[in-house]
Amino acid sequence: MRRIFQVFGGALLLTYALAAFSGWETAGNTKRNTLPPGARNAGGYRTWHFWSGGK
């Protein structure tokens, strides 16, 4: 039983340490999208319908 606790504790701490040092983050309240290649310029960032179409 003690061995199980040691393995559990070590694994949890290692996971947390990796997350903390790597800056890992859960998905949170952010959305992902991809801007079409044609819109990748300053004007495109404004004009592409994606922005005015709501998020």
Next chain:
Amino acid sequence: MSARAAQCPNCGGAVRFQTGASLVSICPQCKSAVARKGANLEAIGTVAELVPTSSPFKVGMDARPQKGTRPFHIAGRLQLSTGEGTWDEWYVGFTDGTWGWLAEAQGGFWLMTPVKPPNVPAYEQLQPGESLDLGAYGTFAIVEAREATYASAEGELPFAAPPGSVFRYADLSGTDGSLATLDYGDGPGLDGFYVGKPVALASLGIAELVAWSDRTVSVKALALNCPNCGGALQLKDPANTVRIACPFCGSLLGSADRKEQGPPSKFAVLEKLAAVPFKPALKVGSEGTLRGHKYAILGALQKTTSSGGEDYFWTEYLLKEEKSEAYQWLAESNGHYTLLEPVPAGEVTDGPRVAVFRGTSYRIFSRSHARVAGVLGEFYWAVKTGETTEATDYIRPPRMLSKEKAKKEIAWTEGAFVPPGEIATAFALKEPLPPPEGVGACQPWPHADTSHLWWKTAWLLSLASVVVFFLAKLLTPHAVVYDQTFDLTDPQRGIYTARGGSAASTSADWVQSSATPAPNPAAARAAADAALSAARVLLSEPFETKRGANLAADLWAPTNNTWVQVGFDLISEATGEVRSFDLISDRYSGVDDGEHWSEGRQNRRIYVPRIPAGRWILRLEPESEAGKAPPSFRVRLTSGVPHVSHLVWVIVFLFVIPTLLAFRKITFEGRRWAGSDFTSAGAERESDESDDSDDK
């Protein structure tokens, strides 16, 4: 020590007075008690035959104790009987001319010496269980106060009372394991007071007792037949047996005259029963090794008490430990077993809610008037059905401290819970014991060890996690990659401009290139709104994140009873990946009915996961209440920030299982205390009927 030889006035045989303090010598020929009165000798009576006992001592033994105790000689043996049992007191003469008693009880030995009697209450006022403050001698608990008959003797004695005299005495137990005896003799006043400390047999330096630990029982087991049913009885403790309850017919056997302890082979039927009164789970007479000690089950008592109109039964097994010959008890209630051994009453302090034994406190669990309902086996006292005692149990699972108080004596026992499986193994039971019901009085919580490990692990890992968090905060390269304040430049349209002009400014004059003339007024309004939204958009100069990590986005605005919501779009220059989220700054406050209130926050943060290294552009779209836009807002992006909420979640996760176990323990304790006469805080539960209805 000078020996004086003389002639017995009764038979003319030789009698010797070897110890100066001796007043009587028992004639070895005719058993006369020969008293010396000045220069004369007088026979003051005749002693009965000695009853064989299991004592290791003999008259004539010399002791050369290792240290702390003076050398002494065993000069005489006094055998006393209460009618319920017989025991020996050994009269010893020290080499310096003083004398004392070597007493034994429950496998222990005490060397008692006479001291100046203190002021004590009269014999009739002594109550077992009460404390006596004996001044310089200390505080003692009264263990028993009763009468004993001078039944027999051999060798010399330090008093000249005739055989058959009845002495009144009280045994006291000190707080340090010491023992004291108040000897009231046969008169109204105190005749003597003896105080002693426990001595180890091996330390006495008695040559004949070197191999004591390896010795066999001095009186061997005895086989006889029940005079009622003819059943074969195999006695394990015949030297001390006063009563036998035949396991075949239930008849109670004892000495025919009910007063003297005769040999069990001459026992007669005192009470006939139609059947065996009860069937104990463990066989009387069986032997087993429990927790490193070899025990014989001498007898079993079925006890009962009444509470709330219901009768409750339990069984108490009388055990004898083979080496020390000490009596112990194995109590069984609802299938739960507790092994108990006697402890000195003087070392226990009991109150209404707790009892303290050697510095350890035990909580009160039950108090009842216990009645003997059935008897089986052999006993060292004149047990009988119907006798009652006041029984009080205190617990500190897995341990129990138990008090049993009768009219003339009090007895404390202390012990521990024993799992039924251990009992079955110890006594090599062929059939499993009945499964226990409910939770035992001192049954330990079965997950105690596991729970302890979980709690310990949780605390240690939590501490380690906190250390990891701060190490990550200190050591990881987290950097502010973007920090910009925006000022409100067009309050009417809610348009902001980057302060200092370092970032791309708005395109307030921008017009959607694809705009076409509005076909109707509604479409025209929508087009105007879209144009205004586009005019509010802010674009940053490209900035760079050095490593793949999270990104902490902070928004701050001096909002006061207003709000500004900013839509964030992080755009990767390399891939076109867009990460979108919103933050709002909304601080409201006021005074209602004289009380100040506030809600919302001026600053907000969000963590954006997994932002790869590369160049990024930030697109911001602020929105606020018309005409109430805050004068500015600030946006800051920091890469690779250890998230404190992760630390919190790790800690919460670590304590989930220990917390669940704690709830299970609460439930377990609730079941335990549901069977108690008291609450876990020690308060007595109210009951419709008292448990002592038997005595009314």
